[in-house]
Every structure is written in structure tokens, then in C-alpha cells.
Amino acid sequence: MNSLSIVVPIYNEVENIPRLYAALAPVLKEMNREYEVLLVDDGSTDGSKAELDKLAQLDERIKVVEFRNNFGQTAAMAAGLNHASGDILITMDGDLQNDPTDIPMMVAKIEEGYDLVHGWRKNRQDTYINRKLPSKLANWLISKTTGFPVNDIGCTLKAIRREVAQELELFGDMHRFIPILAYWRGAKCAEVVTKHHPRRYGETKYGISRTFKVLLDLITVKYMIQYLVSPMRLFGSMGLLSGGLAALAGAATVAMKVISGVDMTGNPLLLLTVFSVMVGIQFFVLGMIGELGTRIYFEVRRTQPYAIRHLKNFDIQQKFPRAYDESRAA
Template structure:
């Protein structure tokens, strides 16, 4: 099978899911065969401690469309997805969780939305969930904060069931815990046609969840990080230079005002005290010092960005003609 012949790549990150893998792969194969899709399944073993890798090896022998990649230790879901994205060959990439809470029956419609309706990305929305309230309430707050900060209006950023054009996954880079922000990163990289589809959320059949409440804290910090990098990553002087200049001039004005006031009092034989006895003078010096450092940080940031761009030419190209 040639790379061009593969219509769908299914990327499945997993950690200790030996019980669910056979049923999931059989279900995916049945859906693909019924719809006459050419496909591949990439099972990303994120350092499982159970027999997941043995199961993956057996499944790949039984079905040549199933492949596996195993990490030496647990790096996290984002690392598994990023590595899978680098390896996929299909024109449409589907991601889903390995715990059978995502239904492979959604694949044909997700594929159609990407190919026929020409969406760049379709994100699943688990409108009806089977999670405990300790998980659903933080999820709603998290989604609301993400919508407000990112400007991407999706109901469920954390849903693992998503579909992408191949160009999207090949032109984005995710790290840390940024897998839940792929729609945000995709939009900021120019892939603006993002849609949402209500998908079935099934109760967990085997094992237990691998995520705790700390993921929302780390996830929010990652959101602030990518928001900063997107807005100022290529023009750090706009942030650091502006803040530095403002603080420098504000501190300078305060210092000059205090010194000028002292000179005026001396000239008019009025009572005065030393400038250094006024706490405001030291605040002015701090402002001048910090302002200078911020400006210098922005200047150095511009040099690093210029050097990086000149080496990589890191811009997403949509199409070429006559080349």
C-alpha cells in the first residue's frame, strides 16, 4: 500500500490499556472495512507497565494495518500524539483514546467533514458525559477559560476524538500538556476552518482514568504559555520593549521631579530634605533599572528570533504553483 493510498490514519495514545486494545482495534477494522477505507492504526504506547506492548505486537501481526510505537517511559499524551503525527501517512488523521470511551463509529462522518466539507479540523464534543461531577465541573470551567483566552469557540477542548487534515498535524508542534490546545495552535498557525461535532461518550469499560485534577492546573499554565508565544513569540520587543520603555520613563520622570523639587527649595531658601530620604526616589530607581532590563530582554529576544527564522524559515506554506 502506497502512502497516497492511505485515506485515514488513526492515532491512539495509550497507557496501561491491555484489556481494551483488542476490542478497539477489531471495532476500528470493522468500521474501515464496512466503509471501504484504506487505513492505518498507530498505537502509541506511552511507557505502559502492563502487557499493552505484547498485545500491540500481536495485533500488528494479525492486521498489517496496525502499527505500534513504544516509549521507554511515560512521557505523556502530548508526546505520544506529536510522535504519532510525525509518523502518519493518511490524508485524514483521526485521534482517539484507547479506553473505549470514544466510538470508532464516528470515523466515517468525521472523515466526510474533513474531505467533503473541507474543514481543517473537527473537534469532538461529548455533550452527554458519563464522568463524575468532580471531573465535569472543572472541565466546564477549563473550557470556558480556554474559549475566552483563545477566541476559539469550542465546547469541549479536552475531547480526545478529533479529525485533522494531514497538513495540520504536519505543520504544528505540541509539547508539555498542549494536546488539549491543538485547535488553538492550529488556528494560530493559519488553519482557521475549525468545526465541532457532537460525539458519543461511552462509559469506561476497563481500568480507571489516568488523569487527575492537576491536569487542569498544568493545562491552564500551558494555555497562558502558548497565548504568550503566539502573540509575542516573533516580536518579543513589542512586549518587553513597551513595558521597559514605560517603566524607564516613568521612573525617570519621578526622579527628575524629586530632584527638581529639591533644587527649587534650595533656590527659594525653603525647607527641604535629601532626595534619598524619600522612598519614592528608590521606587523610581527600581523602575528605571527594571525598565532597562526589560528593554534589553526584548532586544536580545529579537536577535534570537531573527537568527531562528533565518535558519528554519518557519512559516506555514499553503500551496505552491510553478515550482
């Protein structure tokens, strides 16, 4: 039976920590599996550290990762995933808006054969103007841009197979794009409707300004999933477009000079030709630098631009016939 690791980033949730434990403990006990709960303190300043220390002393299955400073939710999520030891990793918020009773359903979905299951807060209990409306617009844009069908990319409640989570590289504010990053690596994903509760204690850490961060992160994700392995496809295409524009502008310039005898001093088409040639060269150079950077990236990190689901018959030692008899050759 698969063991579980519950990963919860914590930032100034002193009132919610004991209530979170009280909500998680009976659910996990009823599942009758080995489990651990990793609470990652992201530099809290409200007394959360003391509450986490109490829980760690009370229950050895509570593991605490304490940051030296506030590094953000993505860093806290990455630390939790990196320190988790379970077969299935569950991520959730520490504000009790995610419901722990959804965990068994999501684990069952994973054991049906999925690699990642992410929640959909269909009946979201948040304010409409500054939370629900921006979220709907962002989810629509993300789905159209990446080609990944999703209704709620921002839901923290997820279940992930350990081997898939280990492949994730989370930086900046990329935690909300975990399903897309996993899907890009070939993970089989499913979205399920989950319960959602209004925040009762503490203050929300998000505002409408987060929408702009999501848009910037979306550009990064789009580049990663489509052009990371071969940047020349992007920059080379832009270079070809610039070169084509330069050719058209140059042909028009020559025609104006030869046919009409127009003075080319300061002619806009001549300037456009020169500018397009220069820009095109720069795009090709960026593409070559990007290709070199990609090769260095994969070599230094000792990773491959592919993900293997299964290997079959590799545990069987095979004896291959020699190409020639070594004794005769001697």
C-alpha cells in the first residue's frame, strides 16, 4: 500500500496550525497507511514556529522544515516535495480552505493509474471581484496558451506520484503551474472537484496584484514547455521573419531607386532594411546561445529531455555473442 506525504507551506498561520492538525489526523488515521506531514515554515513572524514545535513534539509523524527567511510559497512547496519520503505526495494550503476529507478520493484516483490529480474549487468560497473573477480569466488564458485543459490551476490541493514530483523544478512562483509542468514531462493528469471553505482565521496572502505575476510566469511556462529543448525554433523563426521583412523592404528600395530614381537618403524603406537585417542576425545569435545554454543545462544537471514511465526486461542479464573469438585473435 502506498505511503503518503502531506506537504503544507505555512506562513503566519498560528491560529490555523492546531486546527489543521486536528482536521488531518483523523482522515489520515482512517486511511490506515504509513504517512508523514511536512509543515514548511516560510519565515513566519506570528508565533507559527512555536505551534509547529509543539506539534512536532506531540507526533513524530509531523516533520517541520523551518526557513531562515520568507522565500515564498514556491520555495516552501519545493522544500516540502524534496524532503518528502512517501510514495504519493499531497500538497495543500495551511489556511483550512482545502478540505482534508478530499485526500482519500484523490489518492484513489492516483491508484487508478494517474500520475497527478489536481483539485477544482468549483464552488469556491472567496470574494468575486479580487479572487474569483481574476482566477477565471487566468485559468481561461492559461488553458488556451498552454493547451492544457484546466478549470482551476491555482488550487493547491494536489496528489502527485513521488517520481513525478522529483522531476519538477520549481522556481519563482511556479508552484501554481505544477500540473502543466508535470504534463509537459508526460504525466497523466486528472482534475477532480474538491470542497472549498472560506478562510476563518488569519489573513489572505494574495491579492489582485497576483494576476500580473501569473501573466509573467505564463510567458516563462510557455517558453519552457515549447522551446526549452530547442530555443532556435523560436529565435530562428523570428530571425527568418526579420530576414524576410528585410528582403521585401530591400527589394522595394531597389525598385524605387532603379525605376523611379528616388533619392534614398533617409528613405524609411532603406532604414527598415538595415534595421531588419541587424535584428535578424541578433535573433539567430540568441538562438545559438540558447542552444548552447540548453546543452549546458542538461549536462550540468545530469537530466534528460525525456521522461521514462516503465523499463521492461532490463533486470534480465543478457549475454551477447562476441563479434569474434578472442583466443584466435591472440
